[in-house]
Amino acid sequence: MPGQYQLEIIDHRQVAPGHFELTLPQQGELARAEPGQFVSVLVRAPESFDPLLRRPLSIYRTAEDRFSLLYRVVGRGTRRLSQFRAGEALDCVGPLGRGFTYRDLSPGAKVVLVGGGVGVPPLVFLSQKLLQIGIVPEVFAGYASSEHVVGLGAWREAGLEPVVSTDDGSLGYRGYVTQVFAERLAQGSVERVYACGPRPMLAEVAALAGRYGVDCQVAMEEWMACGIGVCLSCVTKVQEGGANRWARVCREGPVFDARKVVWQGGS
Amino acid sequence: MDHEVVDLSVNLGGLALKNPVMVASGTFGYGKEFAEFFDLGRLGAVMVKGVSLVPWEGNPLPRIVETPAGMLNAIGLQNAGVDHYLKEDLPFLRQFDTRIIVNVIGKTVEEYARVVERIEAQEGADAYEINISCPNIKEGGISFGSDPALAAEVVKAVRSRTRRPVIAKLSPNVTDVTEVAIACQLAGADALSLVNTFLAMAIDVDRERPVLANVFGGLSGPAIRPIAVRMVWEVYRAVDLPLIGMGGITSARDALEFILAGASAVAVGTANFTNPYASLEVLSGIQEAVRRRGPYREMIGRAHRWQKERSIDD
Numbered sequence: 019m020p021g022q023y024q025l026e027i028i029d030h031r032q033v034a035p036g037h038f039e040l041t042l043p044q045q046g047e048l049a050r051a052e053p054g055q056f057v058s059v060l061v062r063a064p065e066s067f068d069p070l071l072r073r074p075l076s077i078y079r080t081a082e083d084r085f086s087l088l089y090r091v092v093g094r095g096t097r098r099l100s101q102f103r104a105g106e107a108l109d110c111v112g113p114l115g116r117g118f119t120y121r122d123l124s125p126g127a128k129v130v131l132v133g134g135g136v137g138v139p140p141l142v143f144l145s146q147k148l149l150q151i152g153i154v155p156e157v158f159a160g161y162a163s164s165e166h167v168v169g170l171g172a173w174r175e176a177g178l179e180p181v182v183s184t185d186d187g188s189l190g191y192r193g194y195v196t197q198v199f200a201e202r203l204a205q206g207s208v209e210r211v212y213a214c215g216p217r218p219m220l221a222e223v224a225a226l227a228g229r230y231g232v233d234c235q236v237a238m239e240e241w242m243a244c245g246i247g248v249c250l251s252c253v254t255k256v257q258e259g260g261a262n263r264w265a266r267v268c269r270e271g272p273v274f275d276a277r278k279v280v281w282q283g284g285s
Numbered sequence: 286m287d288h289e290v291v292d293l294s295v296n297l298g299g300l301a302l303k304n305p306v307m308v309a310s311g312t313f314g315y316g317k318e319f320a321e322f323f324d325l326g327r328l329g330a331v332m333v334k335g336v337s338l339v340p341w342e343g344n345p346l347p348r349i350v351e352t353p354a355g356m357l358n359a360i361g362l363q364n365a366g367v368d369h370y371l372k373e374d375l376p377f378l379r380q381f382d383t384r385i386i387v388n389v390i391g392k393t394v395e396e397y398a399r400v401v402e403r404i405e406a407q408e409g410a411d412a413y414e415i416n417i418s419c420p421n422i423k424e425g426g427i428s429f430g431s432d433p434a435l436a437a438e439v440v441k442a443v444r445s446r447t448r449r450p451v452i453a454k455l456s457p458n459v460t461d462v463t464e465v466a467i468a469c470q471l472a473g474a475d476a477l478s479l480v481n482t483f484l485a486m487a488i489d490v491d492r493e494r495p496v497l498a499n500v501f502g503g504l505s506g507p508a509i510r511p512i513a514v515r516m517v518w519e520v521y522r523a524v525d526l527p528l529i530g531m532g533g534i535t536s537a538r539d540a541l542e543f544i545l546a547g548a549s550a551v552a553v554g555t556a557n558f559t560n561p562y563a564s565l566e567v568l569s570g571i572q573e574a575v576r577r578r579g580p581y582r583e584m585i586g587r588a589h590r591w592q593k594e595r596s597i598d599d
Contacts, residue, residue: 019321020321020322021322022322022561067506067507067508068353069351070352070354070356070506070507070555071351071356071558071559072558240346241347241348241349241350243358243558244312244557245558246318246321247314248313248314248318248319248334248557249311249312249349249358249360249558250343250348250360251347251348251349251358251360253343253346253348264342264363269318285345285346
């Protein structure tokens with residue numbers, strides 16, 4: 019069940035050019051959030067109506083008494099959010115959406131994570147949870163360039179060594195993350211893939227996983243107004259029982275079974 | 286502390302409400318999601334998302350865009366149809382001690398009438414809100430609500446199918462909103478909702494094209510409130526029907542503007558998206574106002590007295 023919370027910002031810092039990590043205290047239902055779920059944050063000043071809508075941000079990592087959100091400044095809302103300082107209160111609604119399914123996996127399961135750019139944060143949180151149940155995931159992370167790298171430090175602290183690729187070759191492999199991921203899949207023995215990133219990347223990951231018959235869950239993103247499932251702004255086409263229908267990314271997602279998503283013309 | 290129970294009950298053309306705070310159609314789904322935040326029984330009524338005869342697919346994406354103190358939407362009235370409403374949504378809503386106002390949509394006069402027939406057969410509504418902003422496919426897609434004669438035709442068709450209160454939801458996209466209001470009154474409407482969203486658009490300057498896939502969308506949110514208040518003021522003077530005021534209400538003070546302008550009840554819309562408790566905050570603020578200013582029903586339209594008083598002074 020989601021709730022509305024006024025949270026006092028513990029820490030707010032730039033972690034890469036244009037990327038910020040926002041640390042907030044755990045409260046109420048938020049402490050039960052699962053990887054892939056998100057929090058929607060009111061970024062406007064009190065008594066102001068601009069920017070009007072909340073911004074949905076996925077949970078990046080958690081600790082006993084705190085959790086953090088990682089976001090990139092892309093427009094007015096996130097620019098305004100980046101100006102909040104430690105000690106200020108932030109109006110948050112969450113946890114929202116359906117997160118990744120992973121509790122069905124056995125310890126030692128062969129799991130691969132594929133993250134693209136600002137799609138990395140929920141996969142860092144997922145890694146935390148997987149490690150807790152005895153699963154050491156293999157991580158593939160792709161970025162536009164070395165400047166845009168986020169989450170690598172958190173993964174390394176957790177003892178993981180992500181395979182990195184950048185579009186311009188400034189760090190790790192040169193090219194898309196899907197290329198190195200494809201090579202890994204070809205080697206076999208992958209039980210499940212979790213992916214988050216831009217839609218074209220997810221479509222490619224889904225196609226590859228499908229080709230090798232590997233279970234795949236994708237966390238998707240669409241423009242949202244309400245974030246709780248009533249406005250029908252953030253829908254995406256899914257296939258169910260031979261028919262296509264709109265599913266709400268904010269409520270039935272953001273995590274979907276990759277086989278159900280209609281990738282061509284589905285948005 | 287004053288614990289005296291404040292009487293906020295109001296009768297909207299035969300629809301008795303325990304309080305005048307509702308939630309606007311399309312901003313509250315069919316209640317399920319908001320029931321995770323509060324007891325829907327605290328609301329005077331829930332105006333459910335538009336229900337059509339058969340499922341409507343809605344528009345392609347993007348369907349929304351944020352604008353200054355507002356947003357545009359072009360959802361396209363996506364909904365699962367009347368049979369789904371009756372089977373899946375109505376039983377859930379009936380658990381709560383609130384009134385259910387079904388927003389009815391259609392592409393022909395006949396479709397509106399048949400939705401109401403289906404719902405009547407299962408007593409699936411306490412009142413109907415007729416969304417006359419839908420495109421009329423027989424008239425080349427122009428909205429029923431932009432023509433007084435077409436609006437009246439829809440209201441008449443629904444009127445003949447039910448004895449329950451019929452509320453016409455007016456479109457603001459007309460030169461003179463009182464013309465359609467009068468036509469709806471003559472056609473047998475029991476109350477009027479005003480206003481629906483304002484036709485608008487946004488252009489992506491970088492990509493040099495419209496933002497919304499549908500090109501046009503409906504503007505809602507605080508940005509439209511002053512225009513909506515003006516329309517309630519005008520219609521209050523032109524017709525003799527209870528009005529439900531809506532358009533950018535985020536607080537009790539916003540709601541009081543509509544009430545003082547002549548609305549007997551109010552609906553919270555876009556604010557539901559940004560504050561799940563907005564409707565309850567409006568309700569408690571109105572209760573507070575009644576404690577300080579006296580009976581609710583006497584507040585309705587009271588701002589119009591100012592003009593009378595001024596003319597006496599003159």
